[in-house]
Amino acid sequence: MIRRRDEPLRFFEPNRAQKKIIEEISRPGAMIVVNAGGNGSGKTYGLIAILGGFVWPSLAPKIFPAPIFQKFSYPKKIWIISNHGELGTTGAIQSSIEMLWPRNRYSASKDGKQYNSLYRSDTGWDIELKSTEQRITEFRGANVGVIAINEPIPEEIFRESLARLRRGGILIGAMTSLDEEPWVVDGILNKHDGRDYRIIYGSVEDNCRDHSPGGTLSHEQIEKILSKYPVDEQEARRTGKPLSLSGRVFKQFDRGAHVRSEEIIRPPAGTAIYQVIDPAAGKPFAIVYAFVDRGGSLVIFDEWPNFQFFGARDPGLNVEGYAKIFREKEAGFKVQKRIMDRHYGNSRHTPGALTLRQEFAALGFEFSNSYDIGDVDSEVKTGIIKVADFLTYNKSLPIDAANRPRLTISPNCTNTIESLEKWTWDIKSLSGSRTRAMDNHYKDFCDCVRYLAMSNPEVEEVRNWESGSQPFFGVNT
Numbered sequence: 001m002i003r004r005r006d007e008p009l010r011f012f013e014p015n016r017a018q019k020k021i022i023e024e025i026s027r028p029g030a031m032i033v034v035n036a037g038g039n040g041s042g043k044t045y046g047l048i049a050i051l052g053g054f055v056w057p058s059l060a061p062k063i064f065p066a067p068i069f070q071k072f073s074y075p076k077k078i079w080i081i082s083n084h085g086e087l088g089t090t091g092a093i094q095s096s097i098e099m100l101w102p103r104n105r106y107s108a109s110k111d112g113k114q115y116n117s118l119y120r121s122d123t124g125w126d127i128e129l130k131s132t133e134q135r136i137t138e139f140r141g142a143n144v145g146v147i148a149i150n151e152p153i154p155e156e157i158f159r160e161s162l163a164r165l166r167r168g169g170i171l172i173g174a175m176t177s178l179d180e181e182p183w184v185v186d187g188i189l190n191k192h193d194g195r196d197y198r199i200i201y202g203s204v205e206d207n208c209r210d211h212s213p214g215g216t217l218s219h220e221q222i223e224k225i226l227s228k229y230p231v232d233e234q235e236a237r238r239t240g241k242p243l244s245l246s247g248r249v250f251k252q253f254d255r256g257a258h259v260r261s262e263e264i265i266r267p268p269a270g271t272a273i274y275q276v277i278d279p280a281a282g283k284p285f286a287i288v289y290a291f292v293d294r295g296g297s298l299v300i301f302d303e304w305p306n307f308q309f310f311g312a313r314d315p316g317l318n319v320e321g322y323a324k325i326f327r328e329k330e331a332g333f334k335v336q337k338r339i340m341d342r343h344y345g346n347s348r349h350t351p352g353a354l355t356l357r358q359e360f361a362a363l364g365f366e367f368s369n370s371y372d373i374g375d376v377d378s379e380v381k382t383g384i385i386k387v388a389d390f391l392t393y394n395k396s397l398p399i400d401a402a403n404r405p406r407l408t409i410s411p412n413c414t415n416t417i418e419s420l421e422k423w424t425w426d427i428k429s430l431s432g433s434r435t436r437a438m439d440n441h442y443k444d445f446c447d448c449v450r451y452l453a454m455s456n457p458e459v460e461e462v463r464n465w466e467s468g469s470q471p472f473f474g475v476n477t
Contacts, residue, residue, distance in 0.1 A: 018046035026066030034173035043174035152181035383450030
């Protein structure tokens, strides 16, 4: 009993998610390892236990047997970075330290803060708690061996902290990415490669004492808490997958199923080619080219711009400049139908001026209006349903000639792919209401796909009428 009280780290039993991140840290070559677990999955508690494994590896050698714990060869300094509330006296970090770290084997001081912020161990380690509210200059200069991030932090603090590992070490994260610090999704989570970036998504179910060894929460309590949140937020809080992914508009989209393995150089013979553009002021026009075959399969094979669209500045092109791009793109094939956003395409930049559609028509490019269904909200949602139908297939069965999505994309269409993957419902509208707005980020190329799908693309059959002696519609030939 005395040992359990004085050396609780000896008796730490990791749950499934905590075990996974310990395994990734232990695997040689680890640099950035993040447990992007759901709320209640034991992320912070596990993080403090792991830090205890670095500082006192002899207390739990069966849990922390790897050389990175037992023979740490980098600076014996740890930074724990989190928001002020988590670092405070009643926060999860301080309470986890009291529950896990051995008594009488470290000293603690406030070091000018309102809470203990500096710990020194009897094994030569210094542990400093740093708030995201501190000035960026306070994250410079030091050599640190372990950076521990608790919950998403500002990007500039992450980058500056990462530089503190210049003499070697590891960055460990424990975070549930909801709507705060959205940069984390692309800046960390989507960089998972199993080598430098190792991301695991610990579910709150991994911390269920009814179903997982080492779990601390009852299944009944987990479900009761989650039921109080909107459906999309429930998924994020349960699985740890970012709300920007949980709230995706096109959840059906899967790179493995919808992105072709090889780039399509030019559309095949016997197909009908479509061009769709979504023009806007202050940024490049979003443009896609697609072809449809006689079986109704739709393939997006080219796009413009052929560079990163998101965040790009207005290229300063006039109508003739865009027409030149069209001609270059369309060398060697003929477009059957062109579609333009009816809202922007029919507006006039000054009274009496030609519309954008009219200006393109004067240069030989005739555009049809995008579809029109009542109010804008109904229009967008109807298009979303149509695109989802093109993306749908039976995921429980292998993809083959009979079971396959009707929309696929050439891998060179990176802006279209990224848009379909990341366009989300507006996070602020995830309140359980029936009407939910869409986030305008990543919307442009999704609009192009909507207009394309709603045009019911098909190969036009050319019918040759044969002459004969029989009358047609009462007229003798």
